[in-house]
Amino acid sequence: MDNNAWKRRREPTEADLAIAAATADRIRLALEELRHADHITPEATRGVIEGLGLPPRTIMVTALRPPLGADPATTPPGADIGIRVAPTACVIGSVRPSRVDIDVAGPAAEFGCLEPFSH
Structure with missing residues (x-):
């Protein structure tokens, strides 16, 4: 028995992988536009993703973490994202x-799509 399976990502099914790949392309294009507009806050990032018609409850967006050794009060520009686009993707x-x-990627039982910061 594998006691660490709960923290590993599941493999997406072929059908879910196809859905996720098509959605990833749409998200990439939208975020590239946002990046070129130089407006990459977590709020703007969430808004762009919601604007693609993805359900808000499936979207997780967090601020980027400061690099190790940097002032922890300083948040770098940008955002991390995790979006559940299919049951296994x-x-x-x-x-x-x-x-x-x-x-x-597939989701993990412990955290879903967006892996939490640790250490």
């Missing part, structure tokens, strides 16, 4: 001034 990633990173 998530779109995860971040938007920063320099880039947009988007990927498809």
Whole structure:
């Protein structure tokens, strides 16, 4: 028996993977536009994703964490995202001034789509 299975991401089904890949492309394009407009707050990021018609309850957006050693009161521009787009698939990633990173992954029992900050 694997005691750590609850914190590992599940593998998406083929059908959910297809849905997630198509949704990831739409999200990537929308976040690239937001990044080029130089307006990448967590609130603006959530608004853009909701504007794509995704249900608000499926969207998690958090502020980026300051780098280790940096002033913890300083929040870097950008946001981390996790969106449940199908029963076994998530779109995860971040938007920063320099880039947009988007990927498809399965959810984990412990945290769903957006992995919490630890340490």
